[in-house]
Amino acid sequence: MKQLLIALVILTTTACGWQLRGITQLPASVQVMTLESQAGNRFTQRLKQQLTFNGVVFPSDGSANVRLMIAPISIERLTLSVNSRGQAAEYELNAELNVRLIQLEEGTDTQWIITGRRIFSNDINSVIATQSEEKIQREELENDLIRKLMNRLKKAQLK
Template identity: 25%
Template sequence: MRYLITLFLSLAVLITAGCGFRLQGTTQVPEELKTLRLSSGDPYGPLARAIRQQLRLNNVNLIDENLQNVPILKIVGSSENTTTVSIYQDGKSAEKQLNFWVSAQIILPNGTVYPIKTRVERAFFDNPLETLAKDAENELVKQEMREQAARQLIRKLLIVHSSIQNEPEQSVAVEKARAEDSE
């Protein structure tokens, strides 16, 4: 019986490892972006903390020194917007839509800048009878939105990686087009 359980567990491990199974929330960050410097206007704010946490969860080495050969993840800005979606009969807001935008840039050591933008939306039901609970829930939802935006930014590092790989091909195509135009 013990042999059968061991065999079954070994088989389960091999199947999940062989099919490319990964834990939710982890992204394969490209090697050239495994070491980054995080630059933000508010380095200790909630968004910068969420991004720093996601980078560490994805095994990205964050450095504080201003080295020339290290890419920079620069948080350009973020904004929040609240829109009333539905109202009660007395005119008070019943449901709100929360929008959160983050704008960032990857600055490579050669000076190339890749802009990254992400947007997160959430619906929030507003109960005017429970003001304290509503405020606490609203803050919790905003923190979850920051964390989701941070996860999206990390996933978009893959897009930067594919752009870096395609860049030599694009520059060759541009040079050929310029040569043909000059003839």
């Protein structure tokens, strides 16, 4: 009876499309690739980790037919609002990531511009708190860019 119950639970969860968070079913055409990133080391490591977690293999001999090229991330900080004393009350971070997905043998070249936005408050009484919040928001913004890139790769139709 216990085995039947376990089998029923497994069947139910797989039938409804449930999957672990962070798993993206990438098409077979992007399962073997070369990653060329000019983004920061931390971003590149997290991206490579996410791709590996989702089944992508990076051959060391350069035999991959697919090349993923990541340009440096551009993050711009803007003052969103000011308080009555003319001091910045809120900041906005806008990020832009340029990505190219190239299939070498077929000669296809797909380009994406992935954007993200975060808003955070400026604590005028604690500069350290504001700096800490900005660092957290930058990391979350980079995580958002990775998630959006994974979704684009999921929908990539390479021939």
